[in-house]
Amino acid sequence: MLAAVYCTFTTGEQQVTTGQGGTRPTLAIWAALVTILAVTGCAREEEPAPPATAPPAAAPPPAAAATAAAPIRDSADPLGHGRYLVETVAGCGNCHTPRLPDGTPDATKNLAGAFVIEEPVFKAYAQNITPDMETGIGSWTEEQIVDAVRNAHRPDGTFMGPPMSFGWYKRMSDTDVRAIAKYVKSVPAVRNEVPPSTYQIPGGPPANMYGPIVTTVPDVPKTDVVKYGEYLAGPVGHCMDCHTTYVMGQIDMAQLGRGGNVYTRPFIYDWAAVSANITSHPEAGLGAWTDDEIKRAITEGVSRDGRQLLPFMPYWLYKKMEPSDLDAIVAYLRSLPPLGAAAPAVPE
Secondary structure (H helix, E strand, O other): OOOOOOOOOOOOOOEEOOOOOOOOHHHHOHHHHHHHHHHHOOOOOOOOOOOOOOOOOOOOOOHHHHOOOOOOOOOOOHHHHHHHHHHOOOOOHHHHOOEOOOOOEOHHHOOOOOOEEEEOOEEEEOOOOOOOOOOOOOOOOHHHHHHHHHHOEOOOOOEOOOOOOHHHHOOOOHHHHHHHHHHHOOOOOOOOOOOOOEEOOOOOOOOOOOOOOOOOOOOOOOOOHHHHHHHHHHHHOOHHHHHOOEEOOEEOHHHOOOOOOEEEOOOOOOOEEEOOOOOOOOOOOOOOOOHHHHHHHHHHOEOOOOOEOOOOOOHHHHOOOOHHHHHHHHHHHHHOOOOOOOOOOOOO
């Protein structure tokens, strides 16, 4: 949550093995952006996530998904709802839970902070988001956690920078973000001191980096399956952050779902992953995949041809998603306009 939670799976997908080079476009361009900030005093405002309206349909959603409809699962048990979101589609533990040498999550340090991304202009750490009073967020109120998730705003008044997907989280509903805040306040406190992230930006990340402050967002009903799938893949799961092409450090919404971004040496691994084209394009994207093949890729990390995908996307979390939520995500992906392959991804 308080750092980037990545969502990448591949189709005919590119896998890049590297030594030390390579980076995500949105990170690589930061050196140039910092220079601009230093000279002009202007802040880069990341393009916010798209409004919760479905893009033009390129293909009809599967019949099975079209029948999925249920009330939002939160009113009776917000704590249980928060646990479900954190431990499935939101994928918070993918970055905030340390990894063991074999790459599996360390259950004894659940959400205690781990992942680090180091670039020439910043070094970002996934923070300890357990309720430990000294090294975690135990002193934060639930409303302060909500403000941090949505607006990158800490209780001390400072703002967080990349790589967390704040531009997408801003559109998370009040119901869902409050349930997440309630749940992370309930997990076992783990003492694990994580260094603060550092940014070579004059004055630190600015308040308007991710757009206007958001204070309330309505629920998205599950009765509109495509729209709800868009919400899950965007504001909650931020899949579209990794799977939408970045150009000169800015997300290009005209290339929604086209992929092509490079993620180098994630977690403990010595390889790079390239985010896939997940549009409805029949060759470059998922257009020829069956619903079950898409779900298997999301929940098991197995490609259409049976090949094991790189363990960058948190399959171990997504496999616990409710079938109706998976149906909604698939229905939304079916609705994405077909886009051909992105420009070849080349690690630096």
